[in-house]
Amino acid sequence: MSIVIKSFGGNNPFNRDGGSPFPIQPIKTLGVQTGDAVDALILNGRRYGGRGGRETEQLELGRDEYINKIVVRSDWNIDFLEFQTNKGRTINGGGRGGKKDELENIRVIGLGGRSGDLLDKISVRYISNYQESRLIGTGQLAITNIIPPGETIEESVSTEIARLVSITRIWELVFGQGIGASADIPLEAFKAKVASETNIKATTREEVKTEIRALVRTEQRRIFSPPPGFAGVEIAVVDVYQDGNFVWFFPTTSEVIPVSLEGFDSNFEAYDLTKVLAVQFPSMMARRVTMHSYDFYRAVPLIQLLPVERLKVLYGNSRIFSDVAQ
Structure with a gap:
């Protein structure tokens, strides 16, 4: 797998820079307006091109849905386009002019190009020979931030805003600097999930953080202090x-909770993306192992518990965390 940008059309010998450029962007909704050629690409509700021809029904990509095949006919401009998703849904339109090209077994990251009265050029950013990310766990816990005693933070009441903030923390902690090219493909898959599962339009971490800060200003907030x-x-x-x-x-989902400095209950286990949990909770050091190159704090095996603690686990103490101050 590799990340590729490929362009089609724009071969007018008298005006190779015909039309106005529009940037490559992730796809949420997609349609085309066509006659004998492609008059316009309709991307995320915005028209790039003219108003001739007939507009297709638009594709609204669902969760974990992406474009995995594109057929293009092109020369001076784009004559024909077909998009197919991994769920088998297709839209197409245009004429039979130009040279035919196909991109298969791909995951499209974004589309851009040039347009005027017609769609002059289309640029595709995609992962070649794509294999879907393998889901290896659901409902796992990951620690993304620690607020030491005495410190105060301001957090949004909105659960969706809390999730968006968590997305930016994981983006920084997992895909931060110094991880190398091995993370390029996973990062694109992560960004694609951000695009498909949220209303965020940005494509870089800083742009996402800026967009979230703007949302936070419109939401009710509260003060949290352990x-x-x-x-x-x-x-x-x-x-x-x-x-x-x-x-x-x-x-x-994501939530900030108070936890006793004595440590977590015996049945708690989680990935620690901060790498500092044991500094704040020294009693957890003995439970730390490495899992998939991350710090992971495992539950205490039942046999290692004292008799009273063992009874709590077996008979009704199903809470994950230590009692918190009322």
Whole structure:
């Protein structure tokens, strides 16, 4: 697998820069307007091209749906386009002019190009020879932030905003600097999930953070400060994916909770993406192992518990966390 950008059309010998450029962007909705050629590409509700021809029904990509095949006929401009998704849905339109090209076994990351009265050029950014990320776990816990005793944070009341904030934390913690080219494909898969499962339009981490900050300003917020003897722990419920040897996470929910400095209950286990959990909770050190190259804190085996603790686990103490101050 590799990331490729390929362009079609724009071969007018008298005006190779015909039309105005539009940037490559992730796909949420997609349609075409066509006659004997492709008059316009309708991408995320915006028209790129003219108003001639007839508009197709638009594809609205669902969760985990992506374009996996494109057929193009092109020369001076784009004569024909067909898009197919991994769910088997298709839209197409145009004429029979130009040279035919096909891109198969791909995952399209974004589309761009040039347009005027027609769609002059289309540029496709995609992963070649794509194999879907393998889902290896659901409902797992991942620690994404720790608020030491005495510190205060401001958080949004909205559960969706909390999830978006968690997305940016995981983006930074998992796909931060220094991880190398092995993360390029997983990062694109992560960004594609951000595009398909949220209303975020940006494609870089800083742009996403800026967009989230703008949303936070419109939402109700509250102050969180751990009570004495407690630290705040931001925990995300995540799905776990694997691409080759690289494992990454995508949050479904996220919450900040107070946890006693004495540590977590015996049945708690989670990935620690911060790498500092044992610094704040030294009693957890003995439970730390490495899982998929991440710090992972495992539950204490039942046989290792004291008799009273064992009874709590077996008979009704189903809470994950230590009691919190009322």
